[in-house]
Amino acid sequence: MRICVIGGGLCGLVAAERLTARFDIEILERNPVLGGCLGSFRKQEYMLENFYHHCFPNDTAFFSLLDMLGLSADLRWFHGSTGSFENGKVFPLTTAREILRYPALSLVEKARLALLTLRAGSIDLAPLDQVSATEYIIDRLGDRVYREFFEPLLRSKFGDARTDVSAAWLISRIAIRSHRGAAGEKLGYPNGGFQRVIDALEKKIRTAGGSIRTGTPVTGMRRTNGTWEVNGESYGAVISTIPPHMLAAIGGPPAPVIPYQGACCLAIGLEREITDGVYWVNMKEAAPYGAVIAHTNFAPRQWYGEDIIYLASYFTGCPAPDVERRMLADFRERFHVQPGEIHWTHLSTECLAGPVYVRGYRDNIPAYRENGLYFAGMFSRPNYPERSMEGSVRAGSDVAAEVLARGE
Ligand SMILES: Cc1cc2nc3c(=O)[nH]c(=O)nc-3n(C[C@H](O)[C@H](O)[C@H](O)COP(=O)(O)OP(=O)(O)OC[C@H]3O[C@@H](n4cnc5c(N)ncnc54)[C@H](O)[C@@H]3O)c2cc1C
Incomplete structure (x- = not known):
């Protein structure tokens, strides 16, 4: 047939x-x-x-696929560190010490956040499919934790659609991303991509x-x-x-x-490292991109002979007009990058980049x-x-x- x-x-x-x-x-x-x-x-x-x-340590079906294709030996594991860009600088948020030093949340708020992270894997997601992530966090952790911590994260991932996203998405996301050691999350990437x-x-x-x-x-x-x-x-x-x-x-x-969102990623080849060694930096301040993802603070720089970052933004409908120029201009100004330090740029846009996990x-x-x-x-x-x-x-x-x- x-x-x-x-x-x-x-x-x-x-x-x-x-x-x-x-x-x-x-x-x-x-x-x-x-x-x-x-x-x-x-x-x-x-x-x-x-x-x-990147892939995650519990991606068992993906590993079986690599096995079948004879590629298992090429999968490498690295640490993915995270941070937040605010007030003109990167705040690393990977280790317990860095999180304790983070000024935007009080000790009590950090303790509540840590507790939710520890419990996330055992929370029943079914009833949370009908609850908005925004309401869930404000109810349990307070308005400030939402505004200072989760809102930038949701904005970087869903843009304008962030308030429609369900708590089931958020909790599962926290559960997946909480398998981290002192140096950050263990993430996989194959030699050769x-x-x-x-x-x-x-x-x-x-x-x-x-x-x-x-x-x-x-x-x-x-x-x-x-x-x-x-x-x-x-x-x-x-x-x-x-x-x-x-x-x-x-x-x-x-x-x-099924509601879908689009994604724009501007990949940039650079002369030097930009995010103080951090892999994934969420933009707390409004910018034409929600996150700066420093690929070569994860995969080894020597594989490429230059630094590589992605500026990532999600959109509903169509990408903002002139998005590449706006992203690049903002990035250069915010991160003090000179034109000569940029080797190349490559914009990718996909209008069906993923479902938006709205309530229901x-x-x-x-x-x-x-x-x-x-x-x-x-x-x-x-x-x-x-x-x-x-x-x-x-x-x-x-x-x-x-x-x-x-x-x-
Ligand atoms: C920005 C971004 C970052 C991501 N990061 C990660 C990550 O770090 N880790 C991870 O595990 N996953 C990540 N993902 C998700 C992962 O890439 C996807 O889940 C997976 O690749 C989806 O594969 P798919 O075949 O289901 O869908 P798609 O890749 O969307 O494949 C559908 C195909 O159908 C084609 N098509 C559409 N319309 C037509 C048509 N009319 N006729 C013929 N062909 C058509 C499209 O061109 C496309 O090739 C990321 C995705 C995005 C967008």
């Missing part, structure tokens, strides 16, 4: 790899290259992700006889005589990895709208099979309440297992 996989991101590639031995698989990807949100660009001698990426995972998947699929068509957006589909017609070609089954409501817009079955999101998560179609992606259950590479690997494997179980 001929199966069409819509989308050549991580989820589509994983599903296709699992199925190529049994079926005639064809991946249709709108972009000229594979990878979706995990795509990369070439810079001189190295590849770099369009959007900052995540593009190696995409390349290895592509090679496996092609070697097994699967077909991959990049630069091929799906613009129309319809059901005819028990089969699906996609872009005018007939398939026995379709696995869609794009948001179900986007599929509905091009002829797929009706689906509830859980009830709208689509099943893997609905209306005779297969669905899997960032909107699937393993990506709730935080989308990740791990979640998309699981969703891709799960949907492939559904297809195999039906033997279609």
